[in-house]
Amino acid sequence: MDILYKSTRGNEKRLTASQAIIQGLSEDGGLFVPESVPSLDIDFDKLAQMSYQECAFFVMKKFFTDFTDEELKNCIDRAYDSKFDTKEIAPVVKTGDCYYLELFHGATIAFKDMALSILPHLLTTAMAKNNLDKKVVILTATSGDTGKAALAGFADVPGTNIIVFYPKGGVSRIQELQMVTQKGDNTKVVGVRGNFDDCQSNVKNIFNNADIKEMLGKRGYCFSSANSINIGRLIPQVAYYVYAYAKLMKDYGLCAGKKVNFVVPTGNFGNILACYIAKQMGLPVDKMICASNDNKVLFDFFKTGVYDRRREFILTSSPSMDILISSNLERLIYFISGENAEVTAQRMKDLSEKGVYEITDSEKAKLSDFVPAYASEADVKDTISKVFSKDHYVIDPHTAVAAFGAMQFMKDSTNPVVVVSTASPYKFTPAVMNAIDGKRDEEDVFALIHRLSNLSGVSIPNAVREIENADILHDCVADIADMESVVCDYLK
């Protein structure tokens, strides 16, 4: 059966998967959702034997029905290859009383690699399928992590260029080094004399500038974004939940059909939404624990049914979850409203105009599979320290937010609990060392990294090793006002 995609804010148009991937966001501002969620429909013993690539193919084939088997396999083979430092791609590790699903073995040692390593291939395949022969230009503003993951994904992918703007002086030393040492003939990294908001609003302006669009169109280019709301990022994330279940069966003796809980450190709500979709497909998932840091908008939402972003933005040790507007939640709102586009559009309007909306009691009742949790900065530090001293396992602050939630939750559950581990501790070494070895803020970050390796016995990932001595390949620094001309000059 063909699966078509529709918008969460309008009922008319239907797109194929490849069209939805190219377009990213619907014209009415809504997000694309599949008209129906396909069922898993598989023999569990067969599932248990699948490799990551086979699992990804199995899941993606059900959603991206206008792609041929060969096209999908091609995308998967190019994405989940030796860029990952383990053949398993997403290993499941048992430590103490929980399981950890490690999603940080890709090029940038964090979970966004899981989707951003395949999106470029899905996008270029989709362009070819729809007879669009333009070169895709990805424009991204980054506060640190997404930019690098997008660069790594798009580097040297034929038919694409990627330009990343970051606030000069506004990202960590490791983050900046990761970006400015990026290889690939089609990559451009620009430090902007301004803050992240300046970068982001100018990227939006360039996107929406009709003159630039026309001029670049004549030169054979079109713009796209690698945004986390693209179904080309969301659906590949469903695969690792199915794979985790397969691993639990194969390696840890889980009985077919037994339910499993997942604890997900959440920001934009993309990762946990993929878990929800896996459950809709029929994967035996019990509870989905939505773990927030101090920016606990989602925790309050699941408790009260009120989404209220009118609050102070707090900088935490888990920066990738410092978010007050979780874009992907719109899809869940749409599903629980009975797929009511009008109601969804109104709520999103309220959110942007008033900063708040409320769902009904009957909708709230449909959220009973979600369990909210949150961890303060003290809880995070304490959890990193406890897991290390008790189990000799090192986790990063994002994962610690989830691990803390798991410890609270486990008291009342008999089913296995899987903590979704979203970043390597080597990506956030100062915070990790602070927790397990006392205050180390002053020390050079590479010195800390080596100490962490000595303490933990975990070898330093290649992604970190490489940048310590890599050549700086990008030294472009621009004023805010010059961002536009940087783009036009680069795309000569």
Ligand SMILES: *Cc1c(COP(=O)(O)O)cnc(C)c1O
């Ligand atoms: C992006 C990110 C998250 C949050 O994931 P969402 O899909 O935005 O909820 C959590 N941890 C890390 C390390 C991330 O990079």
